[in-house]
Each structure stands twice: as structure tokens, then as C-alpha cells.
Amino acid sequence: MRNSGMPTVSTGQKAPRTGSCSLWILARPRSSREGIKGWDENGFLEILLKSPPAEGRANQECRAQLARALGLGASQIVLLKGHASRKKRILIQGLAREEVERRVREWLHARKG
Numbered sequence: 001m002r003n004s005g006m007p008t009v010s011t012g013q014k015a016p017r018t019g020s021c022s023l024w025i026l027a028r029p030r031s032s033r034e035g036i037k038g039w040d041e042n043g044f045l046e047i048l049l050k051s052p053p054a055e056g057r058a059n060q061e062c063r064a065q066l067a068r069a070l071g072l073g074a075s076q077i078v079l080l081k082g083h084a085s086r087k088k089r090i091l092i093q094g095l096a097r098e099e100v101e102r103r104v105r106e107w108l109h110a111r112k113g
Helices: 057-068 097-112
Strands: 021-028 036-037 045-048 077-081 087-092
Touching: 021 057, 021 097, 036 057, 036 097, 045 057, 057 077, 057 087, 057 097
Parallel strands: 021 045
Antiparallel strands: 021 087, 036 045, 077 087
């Protein structure tokens, strides 16, 4: 579910090592429920958060939810851009893009069933 029209990000950080990827997240703070909603039509992974966007709590919850869904530690999810925005660019250390997409699909399927 890639969107070739997504903007590129210059973060000043080193390029992801093999087995890592970056992707766009659309955070929905102050939602009535929490969880990964899925990929939207623009290629963003939409994540529902109960936390408000104050003092970094929503960012922390976003990283924790994504780490739990992917079977990773929260330290492997790095926020690259969008600390104060709903649109965020994150680095996932240790998984290639295809594996991230597969695990998200499995996570969503398990929640529906």
C-alpha cells in the first residue's frame, strides 16, 4: 500500500539500515477507542489514540501501539518527523516494509475475528 506521491523527508539522520523502513502515520488523538485502524487512501497508517496530544503522551501511545502490533519494542519505533502534528514519519527498526505490511494485516485480521 505505497503511495508514490508521498513527500520525501530529509531528517538529517542516517538512512535506515537493511531490515528497517520508514512510513507515514496519521494519528487520531482523543479517539473514543484505541488501535490501528488500517491504511487510508493516501497511504497513511491510521492509528486511533485515547491520549490527548499534550506533553508527548499521544506520540508515546502511538509508538507503544505500533510496537505491540508489530511484535517489537517501543525503542524500535522512532519518530522522525511530526512531533506536534497528526501526520508523522516514523522509522521502524528491524523490519522491512513488506514485513510491516504483513504484520499489520495479521493484526487487523485478528482483531476482526
